[in-house]
Amino acid sequence: MSAVEEQGRAFMPVSRIIADGYGGDFGPGSQCRVTRVTLQGGLDIVRWQSTFEQPVEMPLHDDSERIHFSFTNLLKGKASCSFRDGRRQRRYVIDQGTGSISYGRSRNGLYHQQGEIDNITVMIHPELLTQWELEIDPTLYNALACDHCFLDGHRSGEMSATAHQLSNALTYAPGQPRSSLWLYGQSVTLVSLFLEARRSVDCACRLSPIDRQRLQHARERLLADLGKAPSLSELARESGLSQPKLTRGFRQLFLNSVYGVFQQARMTQARSRLLEGDESVMRVASDLGYANASHFATAFRKQFGINPSLLKQGGRSTSLAPSKLS
Template identity: 35%
Template sequence: MANIFSLSDYEQLWQQSNQNTQSQYPDPSDSSDIINLCPKQLGIGHERWIQLHGMSLLIIDEEFHDDLIVKVPPQEIYVNEVEFGFQISGSWRDTVAQKNFFQSSGFLHEETIKASGKQRILKVDIHLDSPDLLNSFIASRCRQVSPDLKRLIEIPKQSCYKIGMTNTAMQLALEQILNCPYQGLTKHIYLEAKCLELIALKLEQLMQAEDSVATPIMLKPNDIDRIHYAKEILMSHLDNPPSLLELARQAGLNDCKLKLGFRQVFGTTVFGYLHQQRMEQARQLLLEGRMNVKEVASAVGYGNQSCFAAAFRKRFGVNPKSYLKLILPPPTLPNLSKGRLKQG
C-alpha cells in the first residue's frame, strides 16, 4: 500500500522529523555539510546536503517501507535553477537506476512523484544556485551546444527536461563522490571538481544526442534487428573484433547503413561502442581482482600494455593500477542520505 502525501505535507514531515534530533555533521569542520534523517514512519536512510561554490550537492540514500507518492500542485512560481540528477539504484520520479536527467529553470507544474518501496534509493543531484554558472561555460559557444541548452540561455523561463543513460565515466565520478576520502577545504575542492566533471559529461551527452539525430536515416524493423545483431557480434568478440566491412557482412547490412544506423540506434559509433565495452569489461575484471593489468589488457584485446593503459586513462581519467585505489568499499552509512524534496 502506498503512502500518499501532498508536497507541503511531505516537506513538513521531514522538517518535524529532524527538528527534534540534533543535526548530523559528517564533517565536523564543515557546518554546510548536513545530514537529515528519513522520518521513521516512512523508512530508513538520510539525505545529505553539501553546499559548494555556486552549487549544492544532494546525496539521497534511503529505503521506504512502502511505495511513496507525492502530489505536486501547479504553482505560478518561477524556479530559477538548473539541476543534474543521477539515479544509481531504485527509482524516483520517472528516473530509474542507471539513468540521469538534466532540468533547467521553469514554472512548477502539477505532477505526481513516485518512489518505490522496499528497495534502496541511491541518487546524486547537483543543484546550481543560478543558471549563470552554466551560462558562463557555454554562452560563448552557442553554436556548439544543443537547442535545449540554447533555449536555457536565450529564453531564461523556458523549462527543459532531458533523460539519458548514465555512462561508465559518469559512474566512476559518482563512485568517487560517494567515497570522498577528504574533509574540510580539500573535500570542497574535490567534490566541486567531481560535480563539474559530471556536468561536463552530461552536457557532452546532450550534444552527442543532438548530433545523432541531426541526420536520421530510415530504418526498417529488420534493419534495427540486424544492427542489434551487429552489437551482439561485437560483444562476443571484444578481444578480437571483426573489421567494419566484415561486421557489416555478418550482420547482413552494407557498411554505410551499419555506420549510420548503429549511431542512430545506440548513440555512438561502432568502434566507439566497442571501446566503451572493452573498457567497461576491463574495469570489471580489475574489480574482480583475479587478473593483473597485463592479463586484463590481453583479455580485452590489447597486446600492448601501454596502449591499454592509455585507452583506460582516456576513458576513466586514471591509470588501471590507480583505479582500484580510488574505488573504496561503500561506507556503512548510519541510516542512509538527506534534505528537502526538490523538483527532480
C-alpha cells in the same frame, strides 16, 4: 515533508530522498545511502548508492526545481525510471557508463531498481545554468522551456572519468579531502561535457523506429563479447544496416562511435572487476582482449584518470563504504 498524493499513490518528494545521509528502509537485503554536497545556492552534487536484492519501485515527486545531469558509474542489475507522457507511461532504461539530463518541475514519476547502482548527479537551477553562459542545443533548450525532459544516452571517456572523480571525492579518503572549489570546477566540467556531447551529434529524432531497433540490436551484438569486437562489416550485416548508416546511427543514438561504445563498456567492466579485488590486472586485461598490460593501463587511465593497479590497491569496493567529506 508530507508526500504528494496522486491517484491514490503516495509520491515521495525528491528533496527528502536527496537529503545528505538518507538511508531509507526498503526491507531485508536492501542498502541505500545518499551523499549530498551543496556548493552554492542552486548547485548541489548528489551521490546515490543503493543495493536492492528484490525489485523496488519508488514513486517520486520532483520538487527540486533543478536540472539533473546524472551519470551512472556502476550498475549490477537493472534500473529504470518512467514518467507520464500524455496518456501513456514512458519508461527509460538506465545503463552503466551513461548519463542523462532530466528536468521535471513538480513532475511525478517512478524509479525502478533491482541490484546495485552507484550514480552521481550535478543538480543545477535553470537560472544558474543560464548564468554560466554555456551553449545549449535547440533540442535541450526547447525541452527545458517546457519544464520537463528526460534525454538519455550521453557518453564519453572524459565524461566518465570526471563522473568517477566526483564520486570518489564524495567517498571518505583520509588525508585527501577535496575543496569546495575543486568540486565546483569538476561539476562545471561534467555539465559542460554533457552539453558538448549533445553538440557533437545529429538529433536522434531523425532515426526511424526500425533503425533504432536495428541499432539497439547492433549494440547488443557488439557488447556480447568484450574480449573481441566484431568487424564493422559483420556488425552491419547482422543488424541489417549499411556501414555508413551504422556508424552514423551510433553517433546519433548512443553519442559515440561504434568502437567508442565498445571501449567504454570494456573499461567499465574492467573497473568493476578490479574493484572486487579478486583478480589481477593482467588477468582482467587478458580477458578483455589485451595482450599487453601497458596498453590496457593506458586505455584505463584515459577512461578513468587513474592507473588500474592504483584503483585495485586503494579502491577495493568502495560501494556503500562509509562516506565523509572534509
